[in-house]
Amino acid sequence: MLDQRMLRENTEVARAALSRRNFALTLLDDFLAADTRWKAAQTELDNLRAQLKAASRTKPTPEIIAANKKLSEEIKQKEKNLASLEETQRDKLLYIPNLPDDTTPVGESAAANQEVRRWGEPPSRDFAVLPHDEIGVRLGILNFDEAAKISGARFVVYHAAGARLERALINFMLDTHTQAGYQEVLPPALVNARAMTGTGQLPKFKEDSFACDKGDDFYLIPTAEVPVTNLHREEILDGARLPLKYAAYTPCFRREAGSYGKDTRGIIRQHQFNKVELVKFTRPEDSPAELESLTNDAERILQALRLPYRVVALSSGDLGFSASKTYDLEVWFPAQNTYREISSCSNFKDYQARRAGIRFRRAAGAKPEFVHTLNGSGLAVGRTLAAILENYQAADGSVTLPEVLLPYMGGLAKIG
Numbered sequence: 001m002l003d004q005r006m007l008r009e010n011t012e013v014a015r016a017a018l019s020r021r022n023f024a025l026t027l028l029d030d031f032l033a034a035d036t037r038w039k040a041a042q043t044e045l046d047n048l049r050a051q052l053k054a055a056s057r058t059k060p061t062p063e064i065i066a067a068n069k070k071l072s073e074e075i076k077q078k079e080k081n082l083a084s085l086e087e088t089q090r091d092k093l094l095y096i097p098n099l100p101d102d103t104t105p106v107g108e109s110a111a112a113n114q115e116v117r118r119w120g121e122p123p124s125r126d127f128a129v130l131p132h133d134e135i136g137v138r139l140g141i142l143n144f145d146e147a148a149k150i151s152g153a154r155f156v157v158y159h160a161a162g163a164r165l166e167r168a169l170i171n172f173m174l175d176t177h178t179q180a181g182y183q184e185v186l187p188p189a190l191v192n193a194r195a196m197t198g199t200g201q202l203p204k205f206k207e208d209s210f211a212c213d214k215g216d217d218f219y220l221i222p223t224a225e226v227p228v229t230n231l232h233r234e235e236i237l238d239g240a241r242l243p244l245k246y247a248a249y250t251p252c253f254r255r256e257a258g259s260y261g262k263d264t265r266g267i268i269r270q271h272q273f274n275k276v277e278l279v280k281f282t283r284p285e286d287s288p289a290e291l292e293s294l295t296n297d298a299e300r301i302l303q304a305l306r307l308p309y310r311v312v313a314l315s316s317g318d319l320g321f322s323a324s325k326t327y328d329l330e331v332w333f334p335a336q337n338t339y340r341e342i343s344s345c346s347n348f349k350d351y352q353a354r355r356a357g358i359r360f361r362r363a364a365g366a367k368p369e370f371v372h373t374l375n376g377s378g379l380a381v382g383r384t385l386a387a388i389l390e391n392y393q394a395a396d397g398s399v400t401l402p403e404v405l406l407p408y409m410g411g412l413a414k415i416g
Contacts, residue, residue: 107315120308168408198356345376
């Protein structure tokens with residue numbers, strides 16, 4: 001969440017920054033009104049406490065004792081009122097998104113996103129490339145009918161070489177990232193509401209989440225970002241250890257409530273999918289460079305797989321709720337003749353750290369500061385598999401596998 005003092009003291013700067021996100025500024029006004037009520041209640045409570053403290057220094061008489069008792073009861077009531085106002089104030093604050101970084105392109109939508117660079121050339125073909133879902137079904141490695149029977153729409157069952165390829169990609173990604181200095185972790189796939197709030201999924205995006213309905217406060221994770229970022233919730237880290245770099249494979253679960261009718265075919269947008277996530281904790285001054293480094297780490301996977309892609313800087317109107325700056329990696333899908341997002345690499349600055357209470361000390365005895373958090377997909381596994389099925393497809397309907405995956409495929413070099 002944003003710094004309350006900054007919103008209070010630099011309201012117009014915050015208002016201008018939030019307007020670049022197409023944010024409803026009435027929500028900012030609601031917070032500022034709640035903040036004003038909280039400040040007034042805090043001042044009133046402080047005055048009452050000062051009165052009681054001064055009265056306690058005087059010689060006690062029956063009248064003074066009675067007055068102090070009445071004052072104490074009033075203070076207790078004011079404290080309850082202040083706690084209620086503080087909760088309202090925080091609730092309002094949780095719905096305000098992060099401010100865009102100064103280097104984030106200004107624009108109202110994805111149309112204003114800016115291409116930064118490209119890698120690889122989409123190959124020319126003398127045959128019509130089949131969509132990944134169609135070739136996957138023909139090869140017997142993807143089965144959507146079985147998934148619909150046991151779960152419903154937006155699910156898939158992987159078979160034989162398809163299942164092996166999914167597992168190979170996960171292992172290849174984890175091996176690559178751990179060799180680059182990331183520590184591998186395997187976190188739970190169920191988290192509590194505090195964890196979801198810490199990274200920004202709650203309360204605003206509750207409708208996109210799969211919540212357990214037994215009153216046990218569990219949510220299925222939409223991304224490993226949630227449990228891995230919360231590894232250090234309410235901690236003060238040693239600044240000498242920063243940056244901390246984690247890589248995690250997890251299944252991910254999303255309702256895709258806001259994407260009705262989009263990508264209903266194939267495995268681009270599903271309710272359950274596998275992903276390898278990269279998460280960093282850094283000093284504030286280091287986070288811009290660490291974002292570039294994290295993005296390069298995600299790109300390294302696509303380069304090793306020889307998949308053409310481009311890097312796009314998201315505009316202020318297309319940023320995710322908690323992000324300050326984001327690069328999307330978009331891989332080439334020849335059947336669609338377009339690039340599709342396969343990773344989002346974001347700098348959240350201290351936005352998540354404030355929500356989750358993650359701080360660090362530069363030296364022993366120094367005042368704690370909020371860390372900056374970053375994360376990115378390294379990569380979305382199903383989308384990577386889909387890109388391989390299309391980019392490595394042959395005219396006879398077979399799919400040659402990327403050379404770098406052969407050690408993970410038990411000698412299998414082609415599916416067909």
